[in-house]
Amino acid sequence: MxxxxxxxxxxxxxxxxxxxxxxxxxxxxxxxxxxxxxxxxKVRDExxxxxxxxxxxLCIFFSGSIPKKGYAFAF
Numbered sequence: 001m002x003x004x005x006x007x008x009x010x011x012x013x014x015x016x017x018x019x020x021x022x023x024x025x026x027x028x029x030x031x032x033x034x035x036x037x038x039x040x041x042k043v044r045d046e047x048x049x050x051x052x053x054x055x056x057x058l059c060i061f062f063s064g065s066i067p068k069k070g071y072a073f074a075f
Contacts, residue, residue, distance in 0.1 A: 003037040016064035018047040032059045
């Protein structure tokens with residue numbers, strides 16, 4: 001995958017998925033703002049397997065909503 005875009009664009013395109021992004025640009029606070037898509041999946045373990053093989057500066061995150069009160073994620 002050689003898709004390069006702003007992090008916000010990836011979040012919209014791959015909503016409710018886990019993303020692995022190679023960080024290409026950060027803002028003044030050091031937060032990633034632009035990158036190259038390495039992997040995406042609804043399954044967290046799949047993106048972590050890919051990320052373990054890569055030696056660059058990566059950002060791994062879930063592009064979905066934060067659970068409502070009374071719900072929880074387990075990792």
